[in-house]
Every structure is written in C-alpha cells, then in structure tokens.
Amino acid sequence: MVTSVTSLGRNGLYDWLIQRVTALILGVYFIFTMGWLMTHSGVDYLTWKAFMGSLCMQIANTLVFFSVSAHAWVGLWTVTTDYITTLQFGSKATFARLTAQLVIALLTLVYLLWGLVMIWGGA
C-alpha cells in the first residue's frame, strides 16, 4: 500500500471512478451542446444567453465546471507523480512536485470559483 496525501481521494479506486464519471458527464454535455447548436441555426447572442441562463443549463454548467476541475486534478496529479520524481529531478523532486501540485491546485480552484461566479453571479 502506497500512501499519497495529495491525490484527490487518497485512494486509487476513488480517483479512478471520479475520472470515469466526470468524463461521462463532460461527454454527455459536449454531445448535448453540439446537438443544440446543430439544431438551432442562426444562433445570436441573446438566444445563446437565454439558453445558458436557463436553470437546467446553469445546473449542467456547474456540474461541468466541477467535472473539469476534478478530472483535470486527477489527470495532472498523475502527470506530476510520473514526471516530477527523483528519476528526473534528484533530491529536489519532492519540492518541485509539491510546488507544481500547489500551482495546479490553485489554478483549478480559481477556474472553478470564476466559473461559478459566471454561472450564478448574474453578470
């Protein structure tokens, strides 16, 4: 058993499941949005705003922002633990990996909060 305090769920199965479920949500959202665009010709700003401003789409967009954040974190955490190790960075690996993970975590959090403000802020 290998312990890891920076992975999303501290557990391989949890992270694996989250990545699959979020991928499913993103896939369904993408297909639905593309379908909507293809069945509505000549979409202008007001139509698009009304569509995105509906409660259903606000909830869907929120789900998508959470899904992108979780999916990205699990994926990028994997990248950092694959490529920022002692094999490549020697004794500085832990510092470099933790720094990279902190930067990615902060960016993901900013992205998520900014997204929520856009969806629910009424701007």
Added chain:
Amino acid sequence: MKVSIYRYNPETDKEPYMKEYDIDTQGKDLMVLDVLNLVKEKDPTLGYRRSCREGVCGSDGMNMNGKNGLACITALSTVAPGVLEGRKPLILRPLPGLPVVRDLVVDMTMFYNQYEKVQPYLQNDTPAPAIERLQSPEEREKIDGLYECILCACCSTSCPSFWWNPEKFLGPAALLQSYRFLADSRDLATDERLSKLDDPFSLFRCRGIMNCVSVCPKGLNPTRAIGHIREMLLERGV
C-alpha cells in the same frame, strides 16, 4: 549480418556504448540467442543471461530492435523486417528501466521486490484436508492464462508506468500474479490482498496502454488481469 549490442562494464567503461559485430549466419533464420552465442565466440567479454534456451526459464529477456522478448524463442525473421536479410542491423539492448549490471545483464531487484509484495502464494488457514484442496474444473479454469507467467520481466520493463514509478507501481507481472491468487478458489486472503491494491499507485497507475500484452512471450494478458482486479475493487468499494 550486422549486430549492434549495448555494452557496459561499470568497472572499465565510463558510460555505455553500442558495439557492432559482423556475424555470418549463413542465411539461416536463427534465434537471437544463437546469434548472441556466435558473437560470444568472437568476443568472450560479452555478458548476457541464458539457461533453458526454449522459453521456459525467462532468463534471456532483452530488448531486440526496440521490443522486449526472449532471445531464445525470437527468430531473426520476427525481430524486424530486413534483419534476417541483413538489410537492417540486429540491435540488442538490456531490458529498459532496470539498472544494468553489465552489458545485457540487468539487476532485477526492483522487479522481484514488487513480485514479493503481492504475496505470491496460497493463503488458507483452514485445516488442510487429508490429500489436497480440491477445485472444480470451472474453478481451476479461472487461473488459466495467469499461472503460466515465467517472470521474465519483459512486460514490466516495457511499461512506462513501471519506468516512472518502479518502487510504487507493482507492474504488470506482479499484478498478473496478484490476480492469479485472487482468482484461485483455494485462496482465502482476497480482502487483505485487495486492501493492499487500493492506493493510487500499486494498481491504478496502469493506464491500459497494453505494452505488456504486446511483448509477453507466453501470450498472457496482464491488462485483462488488472481490469479484473479493478472490477473486484469496484464491487467491494461501491
């Protein structure tokens, strides 16, 4: 034909280098191990492991023109197009990702450490029956495609996840053995075994690229075994 071989003797060489040999195979479709033996006659300093010379012991795992395999059961005609005809050189390197002891001989300690972690033996504390623990033909069938592994390390050393995290990711060979005991009806340590595989590295670092399946000289499928373990973990955890 031209044979290019990775050479490194830590006692005399500053760094590894590729050495070329001209070998006369008389146009025969020899096994790579036979070619190595011809090279050895010319240059007795060359180091490589071999034993049974028929794909059973797993000693002569090496990288041949970019693909891992057993030298003793890999014919020149199957290494790469043009090698047998002499249009391309035969390029031999040690198994990737493991420390080189000398020339084509690698230190397998990391590989065996991971194998040891999966406790590759039956665990059953119930009183032993008079003769043996019986299995039905169906139960016995479940370990087909698992027990045949010869631990040559061709699969684990072709896996990028094992290259990057050889001390954390168990690797396809050890995971295949892990499932061999998880699937065995006589083994009663299923829960303990699964508990040790639940972290983000030991099993879940497998990204399913299937290099292991592509190189296994025994035709086994570690990716499928890893998938079965994931299913067992999912059933247990959801």
